[in-house]
Amino acid sequence: xxxxxxxxxxxxxxxxxxxxxxxxxxxxxxxxxxxxxxxxxxxxxxxxxxxxxxxxxxxxxxxxxxxxxxxxxxxxxxxxxxxxxxxxxxxxxxxxxxxxxxxxxxxxxxxxxxxxxxxxxxxxxxxxxxxxxxxxxxxxxxxxxxxxxxxxxxxxxxxxxxxxxxxxxxxxxxxxxxxxxxxxxxxxxxxxxxxxxxxxxxxxxxxxxxxxxxxxxxxxxxxxxxxxxxxxxxxxx
Ligand SMILES: [Zn+2]
Numbered sequence: 001x002x003x004x005x006x007x008x009x010x011x012x013x014x015x016x017x018x019x020x021x022x023x024x025x026x027x028x029x030x031x032x033x034x035x036x037x038x039x040x041x042x043x044x045x046x047x048x049x050x051x052x053x054x055x056x057x058x059x060x061x062x063x064x065x066x067x068x069x070x071x072x073x074x075x076x077x078x079x080x081x082x083x084x085x086x087x088x089x090x091x092x093x094x095x096x097x098x099x100x101x102x103x104x105x106x107x108x109x110x111x112x113x114x115x116x117x118x119x120x121x122x123x124x125x126x127x128x129x130x131x132x133x134x135x136x137x138x139x140x141x142x143x144x145x146x147x148x149x150x151x152x153x154x155x156x157x158x159x160x161x162x163x164x165x166x167x168x169x170x171x172x173x174x175x176x177x178x179x180x181x182x183x184x185x186x187x188x189x190x191x192x193x194x195x196x197x198x199x200x201x202x203x204x205x206x207x208x209x210x211x212x213x214x215x216x217x218x219x220x221x222x223x224x225x226x227x228x229x230x231x232x233x234x235x236x237x
Contacts, residue, residue, distance in 0.1 A: 098141020
């Protein structure tokens with residue numbers, strides 16, 4: 001945690017670089033230069049009710065709207081962005097990216113009745129080690145644009161599952177089974193919540209969270225917004 005605090009403080013006085021291309025930023029660009037912003041591999045899925053992310057989740061969970069902001073591919077450098085705010089303390093940039101995403105979600109009109117924006121929680125041990133949950137900062141940026149509240153207390157992670165980056169994709173579903181619980185289920189009764197995570201890979205963690213919420217509040221409507229998508233999804237839409 002101390003490392004992250006020092007890192008954040010140092011980043012204010014040390015020259016700022018673009019998180020995507022590593023070029024020195026000449027003005028306050030919130031971590032991403034103009035050239036990279038213009039070339040951002042946005043999916044625009046949030047503007048369509050039927051899109052590849054919705055199609056992906058539909059057979060797996062009861063979901064309302066689903067989207068991912070941009071594509072992560074081996075031939076683009078946007079994975080650096082995720083790394084910077086996940087492991088290098090650039091949490092305020094996560095908030096700024098959340099706001100950029102939130103502006104699109106707002107203008108799509110499909111997310112207007114969201115009551116709570118809910119970041120997928122980290123286990124408290126992992127949060128303590130990292131110093132923060134990056135998805136909370138994404139959620140804050142999104143919620144501000146949507147005029148909704150952030151709820152990072154109702155859902156919590158009761159099991160500290162191993163880091164998914166070390167696991168084979170086939171193992172991940174077993175790792176995340178029944179790892180979430182709710183403190184105050186009434187909070188979500190008859191509400192529409194937007195679950196927020198940084199990257200959609202197997203979808204196992206998000207599905208596990210949806211299932212835990214629906215188990216205790218079946219009338220809660222759940223939508224999903226991930227910042228990035230790492231799956232090889234066809235862009236036929
Ligand atoms: Zn750049």
